Amino acid sequence: MAFEGLSEKLSRAFKRLTGKGKLSEKDVKDAMREVRMALLEADVNFLVVKDFIKKVSSRAVGQEIMESLTPGQQVIKVVNEELTQLMGGTLSKISFSPKLPTIIMMVGLQGSGKTTTAGKLGNYLKGQGKNPLLVGCDVYRPAAVEQLKQIGDKLSIAVYYEKDNKDVKSIADASIKYAVSHNHDVVIIDTAGRLHIDEVLMEELEETKRAVQPTEVLLVVDAMTGQDAVTVAQSFNDKLGIDGVVLTKLDGDTRGGAALSVKAVTGKPIKFVGVGEKLDDLEPFHPDRMASRILGMGDILSLIEKAQANIDEKKARELEKKIRSQQFTFEDFLDQLQQLKNMGSLSHILDMLPGIGGKKLKGIQLDDKQLLRVEAIINSMTIEERQNPNLLNSSRKKRIAAGSGTSIQQVNRLIKQFQDTKRMMKQFGSMDMKGKKGKIKFPF
Amino acid sequence: MKGFLKKVDIFDKLKKSLSKTRTGITDRIEQLVSYYKNIDDDFFEELEEILITADVGVQTTLRLVEDIEQEVRAKKIGQSDLVKELLKGKMLDILRKGSDGSWQDKFPKVLLIVGVNGVGKTTTIGKLAKLYKDDGRKVLLAAADTFRAAAIEQLEVWGQRVGAEVIKQSKGSDPGAVVFDAVHASKSRKADVLICDTAGRLHNKKNLMEELKKINRIIDREWPEANKEVLLVLDATTGQNAISQAKTFKEAVDISGIILTKLDGTAKGGIVIGINSELNIPVRMVGTGEGVEDLQPFDAQNFVEALFS
Incomplete structure (x- = not known):
């Protein structure tokens, strides 16, 4: 990037x-x-x-x-x-009409992905137990209806179209009647791509909308759209009144700022995102994920939030007190470990860091098992041993190794690590601690 | 290919379709000029925003504005209306770097049309075929988008419209094999121009880009004497991602030019300036409407004049 x-x-x-x-x-x-x-x-x-x-x-x-x-x-x-x-x-969902069928109209510029999205949405709703009907109202682009038919075939979803009819309103009208008589509870109308400044074609959409009274008019927007996204979204919303947005092609490497633009000028929610070529690549929209994507920050925000939620302020303060009085024990060590663990696996945490996420850290082996082993060793100690590590003689170490399924060497290594940490903290504790609260480093 | 350039109405048409763009940028610069009688930091900041709104791109904008700022200081330009001329010159310099019309004259010719999904590849192919047909050339089309539903049918409709034969296989077949067939058909039928449609693919999909490289290799291997052009179709509505698209497609199949589509909307198409300045890939043609005639050669002078006249 x-x-x-x-x-x-x-x-x-x-x-x-x-x-x-x-x-x-x-x-x-x-x-x-x-x-x-x-x-x-x-x-x-x-x-x-x-x-x-x-x-x-x-x-x-x-x-x-x-x-x-x-x-x-x-x-x-x-x-x-x-x-x-x-x-x-x-996240915001599709609303269903109390009076059947629910009618969804897909609108947007050329090439934004309306036909594919209509298919994906049909598939999504079918998965929720609905019986959708796809309606081919793109009478302009060559083979557009054929495209919808092929998609419908693949998904086993019925497709309504009229071969030689170029009157969009009448096709849409007839499709609703067809849906009612064939027990379809959702009708998804695919329309032709058009420029927002094409008055004739915009009028055609308005007429169709008046005729079928759709439950939802969804504007399909290409996630790669630039500054013009506001003009497009505003025009469609002003002329047609949209109810929501579907953002497509998010599987590319675009940052997708159009999402924010569209939302800001229309006030209408983004309901779905298209994330791939396959017909099940449609997902509900997650505002938080989109926010970090736009900011280009990996998932550092989730990390910040996790740190916030998991590092217990009170415990951190107690720990600080202990360090000052040099009473840091294996129990505290275990505590720290658990707080770290609450934030997720190490590789997951690294994934969330910008600049690291995505790029594979091939040289580095991230072993969550190592943390587990440390935990097991400490758990195999008695409370006394945890509070007073000096008690740990070779027979105790043997017992701990056996109890935690590790070796004496591993137990020794941990004890050494712990003592190093303690020594480090001793120096730390004798320094001025003001302004350093909660910044204790882990020894590994 | 004189037929391209003979069209007298090209300039007017381009001007017309860019009029919205023009009103946008020019009006705002006029406003600026009347508002800021003297040039100060705020003026440059506003200028920056105007360019960014035209999708010129943040990097290019910063560089353009910085250049102009320096020049203004060096030449001690006190009036802000002269800045417009400066800006025009800079944009022209950038756009002219790669523009070169000579590619149109060599035959036989293979055009490999590539791009992300929904930019208008198939429609552009229809328009291109029409231009060559009108020029008296024998045109063949290769339906190598074997992935998208009804893509082959869509190309066939265009083939019928303009009277060009379409070489195809069934949906889901290997696009490389379609292109292989098409190349040999073109040779044996002595076609002047073979235009290959490909499936839209997002440039960050490794496998799909590999597939495209393979298609490209097949053309080179099977018809080395043909004059090959790899043309990236870009949607003028696209924002900064267009740079990433151009970069990746260039790396994969060494695109020789860009066709900028959908310039008849309200999008400014300024990304072309960004791409030219960062990657040096010339814009060959611009699409300015839905009609079969709405494709013209790109002319840097006209483009900038139309923006500012």
Whole structure:
């Protein structure tokens, strides 16, 4: 990827700022410059970016910086929350009409993926126990109806079309009657791709909409769309009134800023995303995942959240006290280990880090089993032994090795590691601890 | 291929279809000019945003604006309306780097048409076939998109419309084999132009890009004396991802040119400037409408003039 991750840029911008109490106006301003570039590089419309930056800046200034985060991460956290919020907060579903059938109309520009998406949506709804009917209303593009027919055949979903009829409204009308008489509870109407400024064809859509009164009008948008996404979405929404958006071709390497643009100008939720060539590659839209994708940050946000949720502040404080009084025991060691484990497997954590995720760390063997072994060894100790490691003589070590299914060497290694850690912490403890809370490093 | 250039209405048509683009950029620059009588930092920042809105791309925009800023300082330009001329010149420089019309004159010729899904490959092929037919050439089409439902049928409709034979196999067959057949058919039937349709593929799909490389190798091997062009079809609505597309397709099959489609919408197509500045791949043709005639040779001068006139 040509893009440098936002988090790397931010961490560079914030190198000199560590351990501050609150986000200052300057912190935020510096960070926002990078955020702005990241959003623009992701194709978010510049007006949307402008609005967004303004809003987030005012929210971020004066925020308490969480102890486990740097100012840069804190800004990202705020940006991400706002971004997720803006994109709909939680996922939003297709609404079904109480009066059968539910009618869904697919609209959009040429080449956005309407026909394929109509098929995928049919397949998705079929999987939910519905009996969908696909309707071929693209009477312009050569072989478009044929395409829908082939997709329907493959999925064993019925397709309604009228071979020589070019009157879209009448085909749509007739398809509803057909659906009612053939017990289809969902009708998915595929329409021809058209430019939002093509008045004749937009009028055709309006007429069709008036005639069939669809439950949902879904705008299909190519995730790779640039700045123009706002114009397209706004025109379709103004003229037609859309109910939701399907974002296609997300399996490419686009950052997909169009998602944000479309949501911001229409206010309508993104309901599905197309993620592949196969007919089951349609997924519900997750605003949070999209937010980090647009920001180009791997899943660092999830990592921040996990750190937040799993590192227990109170325990961290107790630990600090213990270190100061040099009472760090195997029990505390185990505690730390469990907190780390709660954040997921090591390889998973590394996957979430930008710059690392995706690229395989081939040289490095990430062994979650090693952590498990350490845990087993400590669990095989008696409470007394855990609190006073000096008790560990060779016969005790033998017992522990047998109990944890490890060898005496492994037990010895752990004890050494523990003593090293303790020694390190002793030095640490004699230093001034102010501002260093919660920053204890693990020994491995 | 003089037929291409003889069309008198090309300039008008392009101008018309770009008028929305033009109104966009020019209006906003005019506004800027009247608002900022003197040039200051805010002015350049606004300029930056105007280019970004045209999908020129962040990197290229920054470079363009920086260049202009330096020139303005060096030449002590005090009036902001001169900046427009400067900008025009810069864009033209970038676009001219690779534009070269000579490719149209050599026959026999194989055109391998590639691109991501939904950019308009098959439609563009129909239009291209029509142009060559009108020029009195014998045209063959190869239906090597054997993946998408009804892609072969779609190409066949175009073949009938313009009177070009379509070489095909059944859906799901090996696209390399289709191209192999088509090359040999072209040789034995003495076709002037063979245009190969391929399945839309996202450039980050390794296997699909390998498949494309194979098709490309087959053409080189089976018909080395033909004049081959690998043309990337780009949707003008596409944003920054177009650069990534151009880069990857260039690496895989060494694309020799770009066809920019859907310029009749409101999208600005500025990404072409970004691509030219970063990758040096010339734009060959532009698609400006749904009609079979709506495909013209790209002309950097006209393009920029149309943007700014």
